[in-house]
Amino acid sequence: MVDTAIFEADRETAWCPGCGNFPLRKALSESLAEMNLKPEQVTMFTGIGQAAKMPHYLKVNGFNGLHGRSLPPSIGMRIANPEMKIIVESGDGCTYGEGGNHILHNLRRNIDIVNLVHDNQIYGLTKGQASPTSGNEIKTPVQTHGVNAEPLNPVRFAVGMKASFVARSFVGDKEHLKAMIKAAMEHKGYAMIDIFQPCVSFNKINTYQWYQERVYHLEEDYDPTDYAAAVEKADEFGDKIPIGIIYKEEKATFRERIPYLKDKALVKRNVKPTELKNLLTDFK
Amino acid sequence: MVDTAIFEADRETAWCPGCGNFPLRKALSESLAEMNLKPEQVTMFTGIGQAAKMPHYLKVNGFNGLHGRSLPPSIGMRIANPEMKIIVESGDGCTYGEGGNHILHNLRRNIDIVNLVHDNQIYGLTKGQASPTSGNEIKTPVQTHGVNAEPLNPVRFAVGMKASFVARSFVGDKEHLKAMIKAAMEHKGYAMIDIFQPCVSFNKINTYQWYQERVYHLEEDYDPTDYAAAVEKADEFGDKIPIGIIYKEEKATFRERIPYLKDKALVKRNVKPTELKNLLTDFK
């Protein structure tokens, strides 16, 4: 195991004291260290939001792109580079709101990445509007009479899409979160973890305590490869909320479906125009 | 019942002879007539594609907007006008591809409209690239070795989202399709019908015959309000494909969740600035 310190996960942040992003960062850096990874072997793609500032707050390669667009650039990297460990990380608003179309279609692509969603059920950085996962009862300066739409249950959505790895975790349960992160990193294909991450500044409903009182570990004998069981578990979101790997299905990844790509690292590709003379023959 | 002819569903089209869009138009105009609707009482919102040309080919109010954006403008109308019968109609590419984020979130909004998706499992107007619902085996000028992503099963997706009305139908079964359209129109809340609509020009796999051999009507005693049953049915997409109302759940609509809106037709709202003097007091 490498020294966790090489990930410099103690950098100063712009997060609020007590924010659930801190334990998330800790769990992440420890997981990476325990997996014997070095900073240059990991790349993190994020969007915009409080969660999305993560690549500034620990040492890995980072692409801090646009709000809602954390996923698409990661595909470019997966194509270029079969080796790199890729983590896509962003907030619930960024991932499920502005970025909804990308998660919808990347579940289908089964691209080999890990997608960590900081689910604080709120827009943090823009000061507390409803996110797609906000409950109907929450009132905000925009949702003055509560939320007009039903909250998204990201796990049920992803299971309904038969994503290849769907998990839920909670920053208040570090060992669980680390186990989930490591399992996701080891999973071949798209692996999503929806992570409960309390926002102490704007979400006064879904607090640490709220989650603590509700989450429970999946039963020992729970079989995440059983679709029907997964659908049932995914639907539990009330007084009790299961955390763990809800659904898992091994299947061909995006790269594996491109027959000629194999292990080729396009980033090593070297082209000489004079060697491509045969491209001209089509036009003669 | 009004005369079907008032919908002028015999206008000249730019569709290919034999296209599945013709029987769809017929079923639609007959359904409207049988529901005693007049052209001015119905508004159709579409995107861009072959399917999306529909409002030019029959007489109703029409908003032929942007590719992928058939749904959002319909929300504006539903807010303005509680009475209007609203049909959102477009292709599978437009609705599930470019427009994926809008369907994702309008399932949540439960906005009171009918969403007819012409699912020909192909991009017709742009000459035959894969759509989100195309099977992996289809080869196209872009998907030269088949499709890299798993096909979207729109019904399973919508059921996983617990949309309030999810149905599937087939243009080759006119009576069924009409029954579905009428049920959707009568349903309070968002009602989606994924409609198999063969593209005779570009989809050589999912032909009339292909569908005919596979589709079957849901059993008489099938209960669409049973979520577990719906999940199972939604997952059937192979040698046998069920058509009918797969899932149905009555719940508050978008308008109903805005407490002060009630039946108010904002389109009738009349404002006099001089009567809004109290707005200035906030700033004094």
Place this chain on the structure above:
Amino acid sequence: MDLNILIGGEAGQGLKTVESLLTTILFRQGFYVYSTKDYMSRIRGGHNFMEVRISDKPVHGPTNEIDVLVALNDESVDLHLQDLNENGVIISASAHEDRRMERLPAKEIAKEVNPRAVNTVFIGGVIKVLGLALDEAETIIKEHFSDDKEVVEDNIELLKKGYELLDKAFLLERPGRDKEMMLIDGNSAVGLGAALAGVSYYAAYPMSPSTGILTYLARKQEELGIVVEQAEDEIAAINMALGGSYSGIRSMTGTSGGGLALMAEGIGLAGIAELPVVITDVQRPGPATGLPTRTGQGDLLFAINIAQDEFPLMVLAPRDQEDAVYQSFRALNIADKYQMPVIILSDQFLGDGSKTINEINLDKLEIDRHLITEQELAENGKYKRYKMTEDGISPRSYPGQFADQVVLIDSDEHDELGHIVEDAEARTAMVDKRNRKLIKLIKEDLQEPEYKGPEAIDYLLVSWGSTCGPLSEARDLLAEKAQVGMLAFNDIWPLPVSELKKRAAGAKVIVVEANTSSQFAKLIKSETDLSLFAEIVKYDGRPFVGKELYQKIKDEVM
């Protein structure tokens, strides 16, 4: 009298409340106020500050000199001391080595009463230092915390304690006020203008620094009976608004640069489909994410040229908070009259800044929806959404308005009925019809820029949008040295050129704006044959300051 109070501290320390209470107190006491916000893109920590400039005459922008420095943390003293005037005062909880220091141990004082109300001690202190009475402050504290009597009492107690502990440093007198005034920030001003204009639907996605429009209208939605909806993204927002507009209700959206980019295609749709819609772009420095909470004027040419190909649209940029109310109202009228998109270019400086303005004159405001009547329909026969007309404006009706008539709008090129066409003649005719609307707009509705200065001038200063205030202050100072005039543009596209051509004749033209490439100067050059003498730009994310501008123009240009 011209005095500037700076309140500095970390995000999360309640700066905004201090600023808002203080600003309101001073406004109510009859002062002209201009307050600006300088904050970071974070929720807690970092360094933020607010400035409240007051005077007995109208103030149009910020200044750099500080008279009262309220330091909620030590860093604020370190960072701002250099700008403190000789006879200024520092109010701080901890001691600093400066003769201008007044210690106010707010924490200790508040601990005994109500620790959450700690900042109110500072408010009391400031009022004392200014030499004002407490009465108005008490009233406002009562209004602000009206929900909870106990909290009101605690706050008033702390207000008094802060007041008692400090000495008067300035002996301000309450200015008299002979007319009703208002204190308003630019975002609320745009919202207010829209509310007065009868906007019934505001669909938007949160984005700094435009969220204030969204929250203003949301706060009022129930009272007005209108709908404010948070869209899933900005693409949805513009298309939702277009759906509302098509359906016959006044619809609007607002965002900042990145969101405007996502709306581009939809704005083009409004152009070709001839749907009225108003889009407010509260500019921030970019591109991409840039500086989310800062100011700039970098979106000008993007806004004018937004979306592929061409279509008539209007772009206007309010000069200040008062203008913002009227321009927002006007934008909705123009959108309806010409059935086209209107972009309001605001910016963080204008949007977040508050100013004392004249009471809005409601009698001046007239709504005209430009919808056809039953009778007009009858005269026309079959309803044609895109009927060819001389001035390019086709009769507008909404779905369901008339029996037996349907309304079809189209994003493809189309014929008079809205049906898809592809032939060369129909295309050309429809483009020409749309373009004719701009000709009418230029004739009937374009506002020439406001001129300030003597008739004969050597220099002509030119501003657009919110730069008006600071540049106008600079002009007044420059006028002591030379013959200087100034034009403040609020209509940007189409560009009004007559006043400009007239005033520029014989003068050296200096264009001042907040971007790197002098976009407005480029626009002037492409629309006129004028040569420009100098271009002054700033792109650090901070607003122009009158005195700074004066210095710069005097030293570098004149």
Place this chain on the structure above:
Amino acid sequence: MDLNILIGGEAGQGLKTVESLLTTILFRQGFYVYSTKDYMSRIRGGHNFMEVRISDKPVHGPTNEIDVLVALNDESVDLHLQDLNENGVIISASAHEDRRMERLPAKEIAKEVNPRAVNTVFIGGVIKVLGLALDEAETIIKEHFSDDKEVVEDNIELLKKGYELLDKAFLLERPGRDKEMMLIDGNSAVGLGAALAGVSYYAAYPMSPSTGILTYLARKQEELGIVVEQAEDEIAAINMALGGSYSGIRSMTGTSGGGLALMAEGIGLAGIAELPVVITDVQRPGPATGLPTRTGQGDLLFAINIAQDEFPLMVLAPRDQEDAVYQSFRALNIADKYQMPVIILSDQFLGDGSKTINEINLDKLEIDRHLITEQELAENGKYKRYKMTEDGISPRSYPGQFADQVVLIDSDEHDELGHIVEDAEARTAMVDKRNRKLIKLIKEDLQEPEYKGPEAIDYLLVSWGSTCGPLSEARDLLAEKAQVGMLAFNDIWPLPVSELKKRAAGAKVIVVEANTSSQFAKLIKSETDLSLFAEIVKYDGRPFVGKELYQKIKDEVM
């Protein structure tokens, strides 16, 4: 010799195959060919036509006069007869009352052999009418249907039948050809240039008329070992490409106007994050959906001003199909060298049209990735993605390239390491650093427009992009009446001005472009002090035609 063949019919009748086979046959026989496509946005029905213009000298655009009219349906005769030359020939299956009529009952003939190969009868007929031999045609049919021997035989039989049934009307001689030539359409040309430049990733969403680039590269992906991916939308497409670019591979996307609008924010990200990327915009008339399969040049100012605020980018517009290969290659080099977005402005006329061009000279093509080496890294110490440099270009590395080094890119304003900053100085410094790249580009890489004409001129014609071909034909005709020169721009932004200023001195400048508001003329005015004499525009969705332009300039301007 200059001859024009028009093939007209419905969508779905196989027009494209006829055009493509005929064009190839004539090209192989040594003719210079220019073919254009005029088709509707539908799959079947309607009226489409293709034109193939041939000559023994280079041809640069279409003409309106028809020598051979191949009518696959009756409507084609009705629509095009007016343009048929006096000594022209109509080849049609049904009879028409015109002395120039040659009946070819293709259906009946094909019925006996192979009804699906009906169009080959016409090809045979055309070759005969032109007075050419069949040999080359047979070879090409063999190549084209190589998969199926029986089909080849049927087609050759029908080819011969068509040939036999008609008479020679023209007695063309095969031109000799002293060098290797190619026949290529503009979309393939952009794709070919990119393939030669080592593009490894092309992410795009289908959109007419840009889909040809996508399908060309998809066809080649396996052979080249690269990846062509259909994105879920254009926003994904640009961001996918940026991810590839960040990871170290050359990445590209392509679209048309509406898609470009959706990419705007992402292009701004490329600007601030300094990620190389090439975006091809194959223009069509708009806005919104507009005329999906037609041509225009309406996206110029949108492309230059794309996205909020400012950032260095380059916009270039290939002059013709040959130029498109080189410019596409060059765009990828420039993107890498300056770490910035480069937009290629093509259009439907260029993209769908095919032209005989000189063989691409591979020896002239050099790839330079501008990535730092181990040694350069060592000299620099800790890797700084946005290191401040004199020319604004920071050392570029990709993730995983070096042990212990990470690469961080950011859409916020940032410091040298890529971390978020908000202070005024850092912002200004980073903006200045980025802007310096354009200064270097102007010095080292900008291409002045090509000049054609005598040294002393009265009139200077100006084109940009694909208008070059038709305008150059017009110039040649005008040169018989006056002293006329012409500048053909391919670099648009930054705008090269020296050649323009030089040639414009003393000449009347006439700018010709395909949009309504003379966007290029506006650009010239904002970037120079030149006065323009006339602006000629066209916006009906159809390409300029040399002779038409000649007539218009002569009649209306000169």
